[in-house]
Structure formats: structure tokens, C-alpha cells
Amino acid sequence: xxxxxxxxxxxxxxxxxxxxxxxxxxxxxxxxxxxxxxxxxxxxxxxxxxxxxxxxxxxxxxxxxxxxxxxxxxxxxxxxxxxxxxxxxxxxxxxxxxxxxxxxxxxxxxxxxxxxxxxxxxxxxxxxxxxxxxxxxx
Amino acid sequence: xxxxxxxxxxxxxxxxxxxxxxxxxxxxxxxxxxxxxxxxxxxxxxxxxxxxxxxxxxxxxxxxxxxxxxxxxxxxxxxxxxxxxxxxxxxxxxxxxxxxxxxxxxxxxxxxxxxxxxxxxxxxxxxxxxxxxxxxxx
DNA sequence: GGAAGTACATACAGAAATGTTAGTATGAAG
DNA sequence: CTTCATACTAACATTTCTGTATGTACTTCC
Numbered sequence: 593x594x595x596x597x598x599x600x601x602x603x604x605x606x607x608x609x610x611x612x613x614x615x616x617x618x619x620x621x622x623x624x625x626x627x628x629x630x631x632x633x634x635x636x637x638x639x640x641x642x643x644x645x646x647x648x649x650x651x652x653x654x655x656x657x658x659x660x661x662x663x664x665x666x667x668x669x670x671x672x673x674x675x676x677x678x679x680x681x682x683x684x685x686x687x688x689x690x691x692x693x694x695x696x697x698x699x700x701x702x703x704x705x706x707x708x709x710x711x712x713x714x715x716x717x718x719x720x721x722x723x724x725x726x727x728x729x730x
Numbered sequence: 731x732x733x734x735x736x737x738x739x740x741x742x743x744x745x746x747x748x749x750x751x752x753x754x755x756x757x758x759x760x761x762x763x764x765x766x767x768x769x770x771x772x773x774x775x776x777x778x779x780x781x782x783x784x785x786x787x788x789x790x791x792x793x794x795x796x797x798x799x800x801x802x803x804x805x806x807x808x809x810x811x812x813x814x815x816x817x818x819x820x821x822x823x824x825x826x827x828x829x830x831x832x833x834x835x836x837x838x839x840x841x842x843x844x845x846x847x848x849x850x851x852x853x854x855x856x857x858x859x860x861x862x863x864x865x866x867x868x
Numbered sequence: 869g870g871a872a873g874t875a876c877a878t879a880c881a882g883a884a885a886t887g888t889t890a891g892t893a894t895g896a897a898g
Numbered sequence: 899c900t901t902c903a904t905a906c907t908a909a910c911a912t913t914t915c916t917g918t919a920t921g922t923a924c925t926t927c928c
Binding site (some may be wrong): 597602643644645656657660679680681683684 | 873874875878
Binding site (some may be wrong): 749781782783786794795798814817819820822857 | 902903904905906907908
């Protein structure tokens with residue numbers, strides 16, 4: 593009886609201890625997903641297949657290099673599927689894998705919350721009293 | 731931006747365009763939440779109030795500096811509440827604010843997914859086999 | 869013939885994040 | 899009296915991240 597695999601909370605609570613451990617591989621996966629562009633790519637692909645240049649245009653601010661690398665990470669983790677057509681001007685399509693969709697849904701949930709509550713959050717910054725602290729700007 | 735608050739999808743889709751814009755402030759909030767330690771702090775605080783050193787011991791790998799800074803960001807965004815007791819050896823307690831709990835729940839959802847599916851993800855890395863040159867496709 | 873467009877890879881560089889070390893206040897413990 | 903513990907901050911070093919510039923293959927358009 594390998595009951596270490598109960599899909600409910602047992603595994604979750606056990607495994608969670610893992611994330612808190614520096615060496616746990618889940619930290620790498622988390623890093624890819626929560627990376628600056630990873631989140632945006634997942635959300636962008638939530639609406640369907642996109643070509644490389646479409647993503648680049650949609651995600652304001654990404655450089656080709658970063659987009660390529662992010663897609664590479666996500667593909668390596670099995671969240672994104674890459675499909676290349678051997679045509680003259682390169683044509684490549686990216687889409688979410690079933691697993692990627694599961695992740696993207698959760699990421700989108702977080703992103704949606706932020707956007708819907710941005711007002712409340714920003715308001716906080718005002719009555720936080722002060723603390724210009726040491727972080728210049730971003 | 732006061733009556734743009736319809737709770738359903740309208741705001742989400744409109745606002746979402748914001749996240750895709752480089753200058754949107756939501757990117758900063760997202761950065762704090764998805765920062766390397768931000769995720770871990772939120773998850774750690776999900777189980778209740780913690781003192782600074784408790785968090786430090788629980789989150790393997792954080793340095794005091796980073797923990798302090800992360801808590802500062804999260805406090806500034808209104809996700810974490812800080813309570814200091816003016817006692818001899820400093821005593822400070824951190825906990826989630828109502829707003830922080832909402833965010834933490836979503837973050838925890840993502841983290842849980844990762845931990846529960848880590849096996850599948852790691853497996854991916856193996857058969858990511860090198861693409862044999864050209865992809866005929868279709 | 870020359871320019872343009874696509875989906876990248878590679879090299880180098882500047883920016884940003886993170887870590888390390890040292891230090892502060894104060895009371896308790898040894 | 900010395901050491902320890904807490905919750906930090908400031909200064910400095912380092913690692914990591916991200917961007918820019920450049921190049922490639924090949925075809926279509928002018």
C-alpha cells in the first residue's frame with residue numbers, strides 16, 4: 593500500500609516542507625513560473641496559441657532574448673508546447689500544454705486579483721505613513 | 731477609476747491589458763508577491779503569525795536582509811501586518827492582513843499545485859530529448 | 869541587386885537582486 | 899563582566915538577470 597500518494601492534503605502538507613528547503617527542485621519550477629516574464633507569458637498563452645512575434649508585441653517590454661529564454665524554461669518544464677513549421681520566414685507557434693493550462697489558471701487567478709484590487713493596494717502606499725526608506729525606485 | 735469595479739470579467743479583461751503594459755503599477759505589486767522570498771513568506775504566514783526569527787528559520791536560505799526587505803515590501807502593499815512589542819530583546823510579530831490572506835490563498839494554490847505535480851514536471855525534463863534537427867510537422 | 873521579415877543564438881555589458889559582514893540597543897544569563 | 903539573543907540597518911561584494919547589438923538562413927518584394 594503506497595499511501596504516500598493520497599491526492600488530498602497529506603501530500604501537500606508533506607511536500608510543502610520541501611519548498612521551504614533550499615535544495616528542493618520545486619523552487620526552480622516556481623522560479624520559472626514566477627519569473628518576470630514567465631507570468632506574463634502564461635497569461636498571454638491562456639487566451640490561445642501565439643507566435644513568437646505576437647507574444648513579443650503583446651507583452652510590452654520583453655526583449656527577444658528574454659522571451660526566448662522564458663519560453664525555453666516553460667517548455668522544458670512541460671508547460672508550453674512549441675510547434676515549428678519549416679517554412680521560409682520561420683513560423684513557430686506556442687501554446688499551453690494541459691499541464692501548462694493548470695498552472696496558467698492559477699497564475700491568472702493571482703494576476704486577476706492584483707488587477708482587480710490594485711486600487712486598494714495602491715491606496716495602502718499612501719497611508720503607510722512614510723518609510724521612503726532606502727529603495728529609490730524601480 | 732471608481733465605477734470600473736464590476737466584479738466579473740469585464741474589469742479583468744480590461745485591466746489585464748494593463749499588466750501587459752510595461753508601465754502598469756501592478757507589475758510592481760506582482761514583483762513583490764512573486765519575488766523569490768515573497769512567495770515563501772506569504773505561504774509561511776498562511777499558517778499564522780510568526781516572529782521574524784521564526785520566519786528566518788522556517789524559510790531555509792533567506793538572509794536577514796532579504797527577509798526584512800521582503801516583509802517591508804509586503805507590509806507596504808498592505809499584505810502583511812507588523813506588530814512590534816517594545817520589550818527588551820526585540821519582539822516583532824508578522825501576520826497576514828485580510829487582503830494578504832486573499833493573495834496568500836492564491837499563491838498557496840499555485841505552490842500546492844507545483845508540489846503536488848513536481849513529479850510530472852521533473853519527468854518532463856528527461857524526455858525533453860534533443861530535437862533531431864528538423865521538425866517535419868504536419 | 870538590395871531591403872525586409874522571422875525566430876532565434878551568441879557575446880558582451882549594464883542593472884538589479886541577493887548575500888556577507890559588521891554593528892546597535894538592552895536586559896538576562898553565566 | 900562577558901556573552902547571548904532579537905530585529906534590524908548600512909556598507910560593500912558578488913551573483914544573477916536582463917538588455918543591446920549583431921548575425922543567420924532563406925524567401926518575397928521592389
